[in-house]
Amino acid sequence: MTQILNGKRGIIFGALDEQSIAWKVAERAAEEGAQFVLTNAPIAMRMGEINKLAAKCNAQIVPADATSDEDLNKLFTESMQILGGKIDFVLHSIGMSPNVRKARPYTDLNYDFFHKTLDVSAMSLHRVLQTAFKLDAISEWGSVVALSYIAAQRTFPDYSDMAEAKAMLESVARSFGYHYGKAKKVRVNTISQSPTWTTAGSGVPGFKEFFNYADSMSPLGNAKAEDCANYCISLFSDYTRMVTMQNLFHDGGFSNMGINAAMVAPQGE
Numbered sequence: 001m002t003q004i005l006n007g008k009r010g011i012i013f014g015a016l017d018e019q020s021i022a023w024k025v026a027e028r029a030a031e032e033g034a035q036f037v038l039t040n041a042p043i044a045m046r047m048g049e050i051n052k053l054a055a056k057c058n059a060q061i062v063p064a065d066a067t068s069d070e071d072l073n074k075l076f077t078e079s080m081q082i083l084g085g086k087i088d089f090v091l092h093s094i095g096m097s098p099n100v101r102k103a104r105p106y107t108d109l110n111y112d113f114f115h116k117t118l119d120v121s122a123m124s125l126h127r128v129l130q131t132a133f134k135l136d137a138i139s140e141w142g143s144v145v146a147l148s149y150i151a152a153q154r155t156f157p158d159y160s161d162m163a164e165a166k167a168m169l170e171s172v173a174r175s176f177g178y179h180y181g182k183a184k185k186v187r188v189n190t191i192s193q194s195p196t197w198t199t200a201g202s203g204v205p206g207f208k209e210f211f212n213y214a215d216s217m218s219p220l221g222n223a224k225a226e227d228c229a230n231y232c233i234s235l236f237s238d239y240t241r242m243v244t245m246q247n248l249f250h251d252g253g254f255s256n257m258g259i260n261a262a263m264v265a266p267q268g269e
């Protein structure tokens, strides 16, 4: 291993189970020499899976609901104590829509649910950044990465109000990226990831169809969670110091495709 994160301290949000993208990021970050705190919503801790990851990565767990300023304050303060200094990287790997969960059609959304979708999936990034900013908890040249999806730019009807959440998430990365970059040289980016088999991903209706569609359309096929983890590691590292305020497509080329013969020719032709 190259150990490109040697000496770096991080906070990783969103490892629910072995399928989670955040789980793979934690495994890779540990291999690359980082020390970090794992966090998730208190309710997600009940599954207990995260304890296995913590043991494997020699990491401590600090529960935090990403919609609670109080929890986030405690998370950053305790993480700096546990890790012995300011934080160098943060992974925001959080998404949830009650409208999707309860299969509400886009033309009949429940607005309390919609608020919740935006709060959990997008405003939480602002909360994380604002908490860190006020506590001056992130080192100069630190890197914050959040995970997004191409439904922020293009219409994927079954993605429902998560599309609005991702558009907002990417906007927060640009806006806060400006302020944090100016003030402390902290970088903020989003990675727009291929459809990936995880709890959040497979909860979207028709997931199998758009997973297969994207896989056939992309010249490289869909990027896996492990590939996404590698990309996150590169963005946490010092090799990408001048990258900020970007939405970076990590999708095997899907986002720049127009047509692919494999999609129009019947099988076998």
Ligand SMILES: NC(=O)c1ccc[n+]([C@@H]2O[C@H](COP(=O)([O-])OP(=O)(O)OC[C@H]3O[C@@H](n4cnc5c(N)ncnc54)[C@H](O)[C@@H]3O)[C@@H](O)[C@H]2O)c1
Binding pocket: 013, 014, 015, 016, 017, 019, 020, 021, 022, 040, 041, 044, 064, 065, 066, 067, 092, 093, 094, 095, 096, 120, 147, 148, 149, 192, 193, 194, 195, 196, 197, 198, 199, 200, 201, 202
């Ligand atoms: N799976 C995909 O197809 C795909 C594609 C592109 C982007 N993404 C994004 O990747 C990120 C990670 O999702 P995943 O696919 O690994 O699924 P996942 O279900 O494993 O992860 C989602 C995480 O969000 C956490 N979470 C929900 N509410 C929270 C709250 N209030 N506070 C703190 N954490 C909370 C969950 O506990 C869970 O760990 C999400 O932002 C998702 O939208 C996923």
